[in-house]
Amino acid sequence: MSLRINIVTLGVTDVAASRDFYEALGFAASSASQPEIVFFQVGPVVMALFAKDSLAEDAQLPHGHGRAGAVSLACNLESESAVDALLGKAQKIGATILKPPQKVFWGGYSGYFADPDGHPWEVAYNPHFTIDANGAVQLP
Amino acid sequence: MSLRINIVTLGVTDVAASRDFYEALGFAASSASQPEIVFFQVGPVVMALFAKDSLAEDAQLPHGHGRAGAVSLACNLESESAVDALLGKAQKIGATILKPPQKVFWGGYSGYFADPDGHPWEVAYNPHFTIDANGAVQLP
DSSP states (O other): OOOOOOEEEEEESOHHHHHHHHHHHTOOBOTTOOSSEEEEEETTEEEEEEEHHHHHHHTTOOTTTTOTTOEEEEEEESSHHHHHHHHHHHHHTTOEEEEEEEEOTTSSEEEEEEOTTOOEEEEEEOTTSEEOTTSOEEOO | OOOOOOEEEEEESOHHHHHHHHHHHTOOBOTTOOSSEEEEEETTEEEEEEEHHHHHHHTTOOTTTTOTTOEEEEEEESSHHHHHHHHHHHHHTTOEEEEEEEEOTTSSEEEEEEOTTOOEEEEEEOTTSEEOTTSOEEOO
16 A cells, blocks of 8 residues: 655645746746646656645535645555555545545546545546656656 | 755644554654654655644744644755745745744754745755755655
8 A cells, every 4th residue: 555645736726826936936837737737846746736626626625624725635546446445445544535536537536535634635546647666756 | 946845744633643543544653753743754755743733833824824724845955045045035936934044943944935825835954854865855
């Protein structure tokens, strides 16, 4: 069971403005970025900028939860069955399942659990992402 | 200027209970952990558990900010002057400085800036942490 942090997603008010901010700080946006979501390769980790309302909707967060300074952590695994196994383990040890694992619109398979303080963890299989030998997502 | 995510700190209600949760999920706590703060090596990234009120105090967050699902990101650099330079750059491009760089009680030197949505970034020099050739913190 390889639980790890692959992506730190910051829920933001204005994706374009936040992209400008992080580019000004010295990050280079990946070509995988889109108007709705921006990806940065930060060493072995990926940082994403995503509208906070979209993040709340994607994770099926309770209304009003964590909109200020919204963050999610993502663990990218190699297969749908690995996603099922990790979310099953999270549920077994008492985690709240925010979103059961399911096929999602971007072509992958993903679910979310919440830790004891409600921090949302996405567990995902993304066929568009390359995972290296160390388990890190490598953006284009 | 090597801005990177070294540590993802989750602000939690009960550090011991959250440690139990993450250990049950399969993480192994580092020997650097203390009752007040728990560290996990998650591949090249460090995840920390810290009381959310302590996190708010450490980052000098505005009252009530981000207590639900509190998270901070940390960038560990090689020297105090590198901390000054990065926080200076953040300020120059319009970031709010939450805490000017200063010597801190744990023996290091650190400051915080906020991104456009208030996500707190700590920029720190920590003489107790080993940083490898890739810029990753390596816990004992």
